[in-house]
Amino acid sequence: MFESLLFDLMLVILLGILSQWVAWKYRLPAIVVMSVAGLLVGPIFGLINPQETMGDLFGPIITFAVAIILFEGSLNLDVREIRGFSKPVGRIVTIGAFIAWIAGSLAAHFLAGLSWEVSFIIGGLFIVTGPTVILPLLRQAKLKPRPAAILKWEGIVVDPFGALLAVFAFEFIKFINSEVTLKSLLLFFAASAFAVFIGWLAALIIGNAFERGSIPEYLKAPILFVVVLFTFVFSDEIMHETGLLAVTAMGMKMANMRLTTLNDVRHFKENISVLLISGIFVMLTASLDPKILIEIFNPAIITYVAAMLFVVRPLSIWISTIGTDLNYRERLLIGWIAPRGIVALTVSGYFATILLENGYEDAELLTALTFALVLFTVILHGFSIGFLAKKLNLTTTDESGVAIIGGARFSAALAESIKDTGNEVLLVDQGWAALAEARKRGLPNYVGDILSEQVEYHLDLTPYRYMLAMTKVDTYNAHICADFAPDLGRQHLFQTAFHVGQDVETFKIAGGQKLFSPSISIYSLEERMHAGHVIRKTMITKQYSYTQYLRERDDKSILLYILRADGLIEFFTPKVELQAAAGDAIIALTSPAKTIERVMERLDGGSGESSIPYEQLEEKFNEEPSGGKRNIPGAAPASTKKVE
Known part of the structure; x- marks a missing residue:
């Protein structure tokens, strides 16, 4: 069409990159899309012939x-x-x-x-x-x-x-x-x-x-x-x-x-x-x-x-x-x-x-x-x-593996709770220091940029059904969800809420679903972890229904995910109202007050009277423990336990 080397070069590069985008967007093999594009402008319609135009x-x-x-x-x-x-x-x-x-x-x-x-x-x-x-x-x-x-x-x-x-x-x-x-x-x-x-x-x-x-x-x-x-x-x-x-x-x-x-x-x-x-x-x-x-x-x-x-x-x-x-x-x-x-x-x-x-x-x-x-x-x-x-029964579709992007303290605690359920979990962050908490807890982790193509060569993401974008950069989280949407499906991609200081209207990226109920930013989740909030698991039984749990739970608690009786995981979001049945477990981030209340109930045998004053328990709870775990007399471990 145009006898111009410059035009041919421009069109070749444009079609190549556009084909890559179309392949990503519609989950098509990139090589097929590029082949069709090249054949259409070349031998089929004769718009360009790079070999003739470029010559030597x-x-x-x-x-x-x-x-x-x-x-x-x-x-x-x-x-x-x-x-x-x-x-x-x-x-x-x-x-x-x-x-x-x-x-x-x-x-x-x-x-x-x-x-x-x-x-x-x-x-x-x-x-x-x-x-x-x-x-x-x-x-x-x-x-x-x-x-x-x-x-x-x-x-x-x-x-x-x-x-x-x-x-x-x-x-x-x-x-x-x-x-x-x-x-x-x-x-x-x-x-x-x-x-x-x-x-x-x-x-x-x-x-x-x-x-x-x-x-x-x-x-x-x-x-x-x-x-x-x-x-x-x-x-x-x-x-x-x-x-x-x-x-x-x-x-x-x-x-x-x-x-x-x-x-x-x-x-x-x-x-x-x-x-x-x-x-x-x-x-x-x-x-x-x-x-x-x-x-x-x-x-x-x-x-x-x-x-x-x-x-x-x-x-x-x-x-x-x-x-x-x-x-x-x-x-x-x-x-x-x-x-x-x-x-x-x-x-x-x-x-x-x-x-x-x-x-x-x-x-x-x-x-x-x-x-x-x-x-x-x-x-x-x-x-x-x-x-x-x-x-041939060689797929892993029934598993609920979770890849968490971001190495914050809360992310490590969440990953540990998921690991204890028997599901695969992986923490990914761009910095070695950011994954210190994950290494201390003995959690699988990887240092690298999840959006880098080279990461795919060294990191097998097939066991992970869900991806949680939980870094402290909201736009990066949105980009992660947008990038992996064709592979995992948007229903399996989640990101933490935007930080309070951010102008949400400026972000036009169609990211993942907002995590947890109520939705909360990673900054707020970190603040709660430092204030003593813990991840707790509550079993739902015929005697203790999900409705009763919602009615009695602390108004400061954050619903994280449901562990189904069959071992699968479903994450809470503000827009989808999940229901739990007998045999399921609710995993939530609860406040220190709820933990102290349960400790007092354990100590007084349910009589409502304790030999240890509430103020002393609160002071003991708020002490920063060695090894990252709190030592409260009579308290059960805060980490989630595997469902038998």
């Missing part, structure tokens, strides 16, 4: 994007986490990946008709599943911890190694097709080793510079970005196509240096990665030739995709997990779920370009083949994972 810039842009994407992915390969892998995970990412490579290469050659050279390159690339695709599916399906962990870590670990394997296959094939001599083979391995060394050295230099404070905060992210590109180009100039190996080695080294400052550039890195993935994906699909698009429905390609779905993936999983503790239901689910994602298509587009430049004409089908596999796996696996997981 098209290849370098794709190459730089792939380098950044691989570096970002390799930053997740922390050896400390890999060491903790169970036996099946280790088998899948080694033996299973190798079987998938060989079987996928054979299928590409005999079924899709690709040459051996192109087949082994694409076979190595297609071992990846990718966290950007698998993580949303896991949240959607609510899998049990073990199958969810296996699928998640397989995607994280294998993701950069798929491209790495393709690089090695390409370099090896180039040497095989030329004059094969001992000198050429030694040169190949020496160049690969040197690329790894360059990446390792770059990571060591930039990592130590970060730790020593030699680089100011505002320059850390830009300098890291430049160093990644420099490492890639420098290695690539020494020997063509070894740049990807260098940046992957750099990312892995930095991931294992235990850098305290790595989180400082995490947001920038995520933003760049999302921007590049979105833009490059739309750019590749918009540049597809309509003839290649038609090839997606070629019987040979469809047969290849079917073989990858129903033969290669199940075969690699079943063989690699022989002798492990996985049951047949878990092996069946894992053997089916393997969606290919944005990284696979982006990197395949890169290899299609360089293979064509090296005279491999059948590489024209590479993009169509990859696009077909990505599209079919994302759609089929995305719409079947929930159904299959339920049929």
Whole structure:
């Protein structure tokens, strides 16, 4: 429509980010939305063709994007986490990946008709599943911890190694097709080793510079970005196509240096990665030739995709997990779920370009083949994972796990009460010091920004049905609820009331439901905790009804949640009036006066007279105890007890 490079770049980036938003808003796979957007403006309506408009810039842009994407992915390969892998995970990412490579290469050659050279390159690339695709599916399906962990870590670990394997296959094939001599083979391995060394050295230099404070905060992210590109180009100039190996080695080294400052550039890195993935994906699909698009429905390609779905993936999983503790239901689910994602298509587009430049004409089908596999796996696996997981009894839908965002003293006390009910609980905060109370109580906790995409790579949120945003920043709480609404559903998202000093009308974000009855801010809840209020559980029985409890309760108490007889939790809100039946328990934040009253009743045996004056009990109660618990003669512990 407009013969302008500037217009094409603007439209590509706009469509990429808009597609990401639409996918988040309507709980759709982002890769599907971006594919549709790229195809509409490209081969279908012919509005843009980035490859023609950009000319010689098209290849370098794709190459730089792939380098950044691989570096970002390799930053997740922390050896400390890999060491903790169970036996099946280790088998899948080694033996299973190798079987998938060989079987996928054979299928590409005999079924899709690709040459051996192109087949082994694409076979190595297609071992990846990718966290950007698998993580949303896991949240959607609510899998049990073990199958969810296996699928998640397989995607994280294998993701950069798929491209790495393709690089090695390409370099090896180039040497095989030329004059094969001992000198050429030694040169190949020496160049690969040197690329790894360059990446390792770059990571060591930039990592130590970060730790020593030699680089100011505002320059850390830009300098890291430049160093990644420099490492890639420098290695690539020494020997063509070894740049990807260098940046992957750099990312892995930095991931294992235990850098305290790595989180400082995490947001920038995520933003760049999302921007590049979105833009490059739309750019590749918009540049597809309509003839290649038609090839997606070629019987040979469809047969290849079917073989990858129903033969290669199940075969690699079943063989690699022989002798492990996985049951047949878990092996069946894992053997089916393997969606290919944005990284696979982006990197395949890169290899299609360089293979064509090296005279491999059948590489024209590479993009169509990859696009077909990505599209079919994302759609089929995305719409079947929930159904299959339920049929195989591998879901956690009946649990009431709670993730609490914010490490205040009240949050820790609430989390402890939930833990005592037998439900999963997790406290998350951005600061280590903020979680001191949680650590003191021995509660599961995690330091990180819950809105960061990287947190999803290291934190499994599938066991948690509810999320409570209870930080001291009201807008942040609202953003958390808005961000997780497509995944958890707004009925499972709660936030504390706005602080009294805040102008509620200025907040236009559709956050979560207001917590507790009556609704109260985290500041007020903290003040009550410091004033001696405690979380107390009251059982509802046939003799002591919920109506009687409401009539007799202290007017200062805050209703927190109901623990149902079956162990499930329901939180009180101002707008929804919950009812409790016999066998349920009411958990509430009660005032010291109510606690003292119950102590006096216990001491005087219900006669109304106590040998200890009320004033002495009140003075004793208001003393700050050691260890965070109050020591009152004759009083029951304040913490909630598990329902038997």
